[in-house]
Amino acid sequence: MRSRRWQSKMKRLxxxxxxxxxxxxxxxxxxxxxxxxxAAAPAAEWTAIDPADLLVMDLAPDRDGNARRxxxxxxxxxxxxxxxxxxxxxAKVQWWDGTAIYRVQDxxxxxxxxxxxxxxxPNGLNISPEAAYLLPLPEASEIGWLLPHGDAEIGLAxxxxxxxxxxxxxxxxGGDNGNLWxxxxxxxxxxxxxxxxxxxxxxxxxxxxxxPRQLDRNIALVGRVIExxxxxxxxxxxxxxLGFYEDDEAEKRVPILSVxxxxxxxxxxxxxxxxxxxxxxxxxxxxxxxxxxxxxKVPAGGADICNVPVPIRRIAG
Amino acid sequence: MRSRRWQSKMKRLxxxxxxxxxxxxxxxxxxxxxxxxxAAAPAAEWTAIDPADLLVMDLAPDRDGNARRxxxxxxxxxxxxxxxxxxxxxAKVQWWDGTAIYRVQDxxxxxxxxxxxxxxxPNGLNISPEAAYLLPLPEASEIGWLLPHGDAEIGLAxxxxxxxxxxxxxxxxGGDNGNLWxxxxxxxxxxxxxxxxxxxxxxxxxxxxxxPRQLDRNIALVGRVIExxxxxxxxxxxxxxLGFYEDDEAEKRVPILSVxxxxxxxxxxxxxxxxxxxxxxxxxxxxxxxxxxxxxKVPAGGADICNVPVPIRRIAG
Numbered sequence: 001m002r003s004r005r006w007q008s009k010m011k012r013l014x015x016x017x018x019x020x021x022x023x024x025x026x027x028x029x030x031x032x033x034x035x036x037x038x039a040a041a042p043a044a045e046w047t048a049i050d051p052a053d054l055l056v057m058d059l060a061p062d063r064d065g066n067a068r069r070x071x072x073x074x075x076x077x078x079x080x081x082x083x084x085x086x087x088x089x090x091a092k093v094q095w096w097d098g099t100a101i102y103r104v105q106d107x108x109x110x111x112x113x114x115x116x117x118x119x120x121x122p123n124g125l126n127i128s129p130e131a132a133y134l135l136p137l138p139e140a141s142e143i144g145w146l147l148p149h150g151d152a153e154i155g156l157a158x159x160x161x162x163x164x165x166x167x168x169x170x171x172x173x174g175g176d177n178g179n180l181w182x183x184x185x186x187x188x189x190x191x192x193x194x195x196x197x198x199x200x201x202x203x204x205x206x207x208x209x210x211x212p213r214q215l216d217r218n219i220a221l222v223g224r225v226i227e228x229x230x231x232x233x234x235x236x237x238x239x240x241x242l243g244f245y246e247d248d249e250a251e252k253r254v255p256i257l258s259v260x261x262x263x264x265x266x267x268x269x270x271x272x273x274x275x276x277x278x279x280x281x282x283x284x285x286x287x288x289x290x291x292x293x294x295x296x297k298v299p300a301g302g303a304d305i306c307n308v309p310v311p312i313r314r315i316a317g
Numbered sequence: 318m319r320s321r322r323w324q325s326k327m328k329r330l331x332x333x334x335x336x337x338x339x340x341x342x343x344x345x346x347x348x349x350x351x352x353x354x355x356a357a358a359p360a361a362e363w364t365a366i367d368p369a370d371l372l373v374m375d376l377a378p379d380r381d382g383n384a385r386r387x388x389x390x391x392x393x394x395x396x397x398x399x400x401x402x403x404x405x406x407x408a409k410v411q412w413w414d415g416t417a418i419y420r421v422q423d424x425x426x427x428x429x430x431x432x433x434x435x436x437x438x439p440n441g442l443n444i445s446p447e448a449a450y451l452l453p454l455p456e457a458s459e460i461g462w463l464l465p466h467g468d469a470e471i472g473l474a475x476x477x478x479x480x481x482x483x484x485x486x487x488x489x490x491g492g493d494n495g496n497l498w499x500x501x502x503x504x505x506x507x508x509x510x511x512x513x514x515x516x517x518x519x520x521x522x523x524x525x526x527x528x529p530r531q532l533d534r535n536i537a538l539v540g541r542v543i544e545x546x547x548x549x550x551x552x553x554x555x556x557x558x559l560g561f562y563e564d565d566e567a568e569k570r571v572p573i574l575s576v577x578x579x580x581x582x583x584x585x586x587x588x589x590x591x592x593x594x595x596x597x598x599x600x601x602x603x604x605x606x607x608x609x610x611x612x613x614k615v616p617a618g619g620a621d622i623c624n625v626p627v628p629i630r631r632i633a634g
Contacts, residue, residue: 107503107504160621186527210526210527213617213621213624214624218612218613233423233550234421234550234551237551294512295512298535300530300531303531304477307528
């Protein structure tokens with residue numbers, strides 16, 4: 001009874017988006033929603049993520065004893081920046097085990113590693129120069145490679161922070177006439193640093209707010225959270241400057257039990273993303289930019305690239 | 318000793334932004350940062366927020382007994398949509414007292430009210446039509462009123478979702494050749510609804526993720542959180558569809574102790590915002606779009622309007 005009442009309320013007041021889910025009878029009257037397009041994409045349009053590109057971070061259980069696992073996809077070639085190799089080395093020597101999350105700044109980032117501790121780094125880490133934030137275009141001076149093709153109509157080209165942006169190889173990428181770089185969208189993971197150098201990768205952050213695109217080309221991006229972002233984004237914010245946990249709130253620093261590369265992580269499912277070159281992805285992006293159903297009356301006619309998250313899911317079975 | 322070591326670590330690895338705070342000696346070599354510009358703005362450029370426009374929501378204390386207060390500024394004239402009057406009525410009859418937060422969807426919204434309960438609404442609430450999402454331009458067909466003035470150089474005009482956007486009267490506003498509407502940036506508060514009508518204002522949501530601008534003109538915005546957003550954004554995400562808390566996680570629904578208009582709320586400080594017509598705001602927006610200091614090497618040369626939050630602070634004393 002309670003549940004039925006709840007359900008009937010849900011139908012009356014289905015809040016924001018995804019109305020099509022609640023009202024399948026109306027679906028035929030509207031173009032397919034982004035979620036429907038993704039659900040209908042053929043298997044051939046999904047690309048498996050190499051488990052070797054996964055970084056699996058197990059946090060200490062929450063206060064109710066629930067496990068907290070965060071799965072990060074490291075950027076593969078040709079977008080992989082130099083810091084990714086350091087991260088692989090750090091994971092292999094289990095360097096992060098026993099470190100902690102020490103910074104949570106609202107509408108910005110969650111950061112972890114060993115900032116608050118004396119923890120010696122392993123040998124063999126390379127410090128890349130700032131120039132390494134940029135990658136050469138696959139074909140020299142061929143910005144056309146990046147310029148939107150099917151994306152043009154949703155206006156992705158009108159970016160505020162880059163000459164051109166587009167999805168390539170499953171990632172949001174920006175560029176100009178000579179270089180490419182990855183973009184700071186929600187969930188992206190980057191390398192914390194000071195000013196002396198570009199950082200090793202031992203301290204990492206994940207974006208948990210509105211895309212801080214001003215960081216593009218100023219700091220290294222190495223991947224994105226593909227599962228468990230809520231274990232980072234829902235952490236209590238730090239009271240200190242920049243969201244650092246202060247000494248009197250040290251109990252908020254979530255211990256990191258372990259960080260492993262995919263092949264060494266236990267119980268890891270497979271993951272796949274909707275190929276950003278596929279027809280379904282183009283239709284999905286178009287639908288994200290032109291919502292129209294029983295809920296959305298006025299399609300925007302455009303979307304910024306960080307408002308078109310690449311669909312990622314567990315491989316069934 | 319611990320603290321000094323921490324401090325020295327902080328200097329070596331000051332992560333992301335606000336480096337100028339840690340390195341005052343270098344400040345002279347760079348243009349002022351956004352934070353420095355705001356701190357230096359003369360008192361005359363700050364505008365007091367009318368306490369009558371504040372909505373004060375006190376949540377039940379957290380598990381450690383800490384008080385949780387969320388302060389919302391309701392949109393004032395000329396941007397105030399019809400739903401704001403309903404919200405004032407609901408607050409006056411203390412309608413929200415005893416209701417709860419019942420939905421937290423990652424990178425999207427937190428929602429509260431009485432969706433899960435049978436709670437009769439007071440008489441006298443008006444249901445505005447969808448047309449009321451739009452406000453007429455102050456001067457008919459004068460989009461020039463909205464077109465960026467000083468904002469032009471930071472490229473705010475290149476918006477994906479509206480013909481033009483700009484800050485007016487302290488708010489991010491979009492428009493076309495006949496109408497204005499407020500924008501769904503981080504922290505904005507809107508009216509949850511179903512499809513039968515535009516909602517009363519009894520169920521509200523706050524944006525806790527990347528700006529969902531596709532909701533502009535599709536749902537009513539009524540204000541923004543100006544203090545305490547972390548009490549919403551850090552709540553555990555719901556397991557249900559759209560982030561609703563399911564029956565087996567009912568203990569996550571945070572009880573709302575009371576919601577009062579500013580003049581009826583106890584212990585409420587005054588607030589003020591940096592006037593968006595001021596010289597300091599123009600300089601602040603320019604600096605947000607052109608970060609350049611010891612940390613930021615490559616200024617973006619632009620910013621999207623939701624990445625330029627309007628500075629708001631408590632009035633000193």
